[in-house]
Amino acid sequence: MxxxxxxxxxxxxxxxxxxxxxxxxxxxxxxLFISPDQQIELGRQLDSTIMVSPSEYTVLDATEYPEAYDYLENIFNEILSSDAVRYDNFPWQIRIIEDDETLNAFAAPGGFVYVYTGLIKYLDQEDDLVGVLGHEIAHADLEHSARALERQQGVSILLSVVLGQETARLGQIAAGLAGLQFSRSFETDADEKSVEYLADSPYNCAAARSFFQKLIDEEQAGGTPEFLSTHPNPDNRVENITEKAQEINCDTDPLNPPSYEDFKAMLP
The missing domain is CATH 1.20.5 (Single alpha-helices involved in coiled-coils or other helix-helix interfaces)
Structure with a gap:
């Protein structure tokens, strides 16, 4: 040579x-090396693994709780109808995980979102839930989940999983999804994107603000809500949401229909 x-x-x-x-x-x-189509395939495989992993995730059956899923999916689809959603070709899907002790929600690549009954019951109003869902949708839509998994697992392993060559890894990856952590920058981006989604909806576009304020208040009172262990909460987080809402001049009047308590009652 x-x-x-x-x-x-x-x-x-x-x-x-x-x-x-x-x-x-x-x-x-x-x-980001994993394409949108590969993100979808990875998300499908992780979702299938979650559905058969009751020791990690007890997913409520939609046929047993149709009213609860109808309520949740109506909110979910309203958010997704926003023109601000980048990947409207993702097979967006939301599932409820039964665990009243866990205050969390998370998103897998490709548009698969999961929310715990513990978080739903912890929230005071529908606006809070809307803000959380907008935030989690943003993590998938902005490809944060895919980036975090690439960094955690490595590109070659993820691509092997997508191609069905590393099926043994699926359980490990799925088990860690709920604890997947993002940088403060990614969390801020997801908060701000949530405001953009909700600006096109009948909901308060700064809906996530009251939920995060409640978490901050609890932390200052000496508690440590689990949500904060996987979703960093900078001191200026509520301010960022407020500033974004002011920047795009969207409606921040709370919607808060009385049906949210009815929704909680639909859950086990």
């Missing part, structure tokens, strides 16, 4: 390695 050519290849390899490591070192700037 020509020495000059070999030196060029070596330099190119070194530069590529530096670039890849540089991307991997910063979540916000990382290159």
């Amino acid at each position: 020509n020495i000059q050519f070999f030196s060029f290849k070596l330099a190119f390899f070194a530069l590529s390695t530096v670039l890849i490591l540089g991307f991997a070192s910063c979540e916000e700037d990382s290159a």
Whole structure:
């Protein structure tokens, strides 16, 4: 092999390695290698794994709780009708996980969203739930979930999972989805995107604000809500949501229909 050519290849390899490591070192700037279609396939496989993993996730059967799912899906679909949603081709789907002790919600790549009964029952009003769902939708829509899994598992492993070559990994990945953590920058982006979604809806566009304020108040009172362990809560988070709502001049009047308590009563 020509020495000059070999030196060029070596330099190119070194530069590529530096670039890849540089991307991997910063979540916000990382290159996303898994395509939207691959995100959908990964999400489907993770959802199928979640559905057969009762020790990790006890998903409520939609046929047993049709009224609860109708209520939740109406809200979910209203948010998704926004023009601000980037991936309207995702097979958006929401499931309820029965666990009254867990205050959490999470999103898998490709538009698969999950909310715990513990969180639903903890919330005071429908606006709070709307804000949380908008935030989780944003994590999938902005590809935060896919980026976080790429960083955690590695591109080659994720692609192998998508291609059905690493099925043993699915259980491990699915088990960790609820605890998937994002940077403060990603959390801020999801908060602000939620405001944009809700600006096109009949809901208070700053709906997430009251929920996060409640969490902040509890933390200051000496509690540590579980939601904060996987969703970092900077001091200015409520301010960011308020500022975004003011920036796009959307309606912040609470909707708060009386039916939210009825929704809670539909759950086990």
